[in-house]
Amino acid sequence: MTVLPDGKLHFNIAIDGPSGAGKSTLAKMIAASLGIPYVDTGAIYRTVGYAVRERGIDPDDGEAVASMLPSVRIEADFTGGAQQMILDGRPLGELIRNHEISSYASKVSAHPAVRGFLLEMQRDIARRNSVVMDGRDIGTVILPGAEVKIFLSAGDECRARRRFDELRASGSDITFDKVLSDIRERDRRDSSRDTAPLRPADDAVLLDNTLLDADATLRAALGIIRQKVPGAAVKS
Numbered sequence: 430m431t432v433l434p435d436g437k438l439h440f441n442i443a444i445d446g447p448s449g450a451g452k453s454t455l456a457k458m459i460a461a462s463l464g465i466p467y468v469d470t471g472a473i474y475r476t477v478g479y480a481v482r483e484r485g486i487d488p489d490d491g492e493a494v495a496s497m498l499p500s501v502r503i504e505a506d507f508t509g510g511a512q513q514m515i516l517d518g519r520p521l522g523e524l525i526r527n528h529e530i531s532s533y534a535s536k537v538s539a540h541p542a543v544r545g546f547l548l549e550m551q552r553d554i555a556r557r558n559s560v561v562m563d564g565r566d567i568g569t570v571i572l573p574g575a576e577v578k579i580f581l582s583a584g585d586e587c588r589a590r591r592r593f594d595e596l597r598a599s600g601s602d603i604t605f606d607k608v609l610s611d612i613r614e615r616d617r618r619d620s621s622r623d624t625a626p627l628r629p630a631d632d633a634v635l636l637d638n639t640l641l642d643a644d645a646t647l648r649a650a651l652g653i654i655r656q657k658v659p660g661a662a663v664k665s
């Protein structure tokens with residue numbers, strides 16, 4: 430932990446875990462409680478997935494995906510408060526949030542070239558600010574020195590139910606069985622890939638929130654943060 434010239438503490442909080450565990454809900458709540466930015470790294474992979482889909486590239490073809498990378502410009506803009514992904518100057522907004530892009534993102538994220546391409550971008554954001562960053566390899570690869578590492582998980586049926594409710598609320602007619610089988614498939618792919626597989630860092634605190642609602646998950650996480658970074662101020 431360092432103290433910045435303005436007297437504020439600089440620290441990073443890494444939240445990793447499988448799809449649908451509630452990482453982004455928790456990370457946003459922590460960010461609001463501590464008054465620091467939330468960085469959604471899944472959105473960055475989704476942006477690569479979006480670019481690949483738009484160009485008609487097979488997301489499983491590592492060479493084709495790698496050769497596309499030098500021709501795309503991916504930026505994360507935090508000026509409006511929330512993170513906005515920008516592809517070649519175009520804000521993508523909710524375009525990266527559909528089920529098809531979830532699958533593209535999971536596929537492209539398995540390629541080492543993609544992970545390498547995005548590594549420095551993520552580290553640079555965390556160097557400039559104290560952040561809460563969520564993803565799959567934040568505590569293990571991107572920010573191994575993060576002051577707080579939380580590995581958030583929940584049972585797969587519980588995660589599928591949450592994702593299903595979200596998708597239905599946004600107008601999708603997807604079935605629960607499809608969401609559950611997709612979650613299992615993404616878990617398998619995210620955990621078994623050779624590069625940066627999903628796993629807890631050795632020094633991560635494991636938090637299973639199958640039986641916890643969002644507020645109880647936040648309380649548990651703030652307890653962990655207070656222990657690791659006693660000086661982190663919680664806004665009332």
Ligand code: DC
Pocket residue numbers: 448470471472474475531534535536538539563564565566567615619
């Ligand atoms: O968290 P999400 O569903 O928005 O992430 C989309 C995909 O990106 C997910 O299948 C795994 C991948 N991902 C990753 O490999 N590493 C990260 N740090 C974040 C996401």
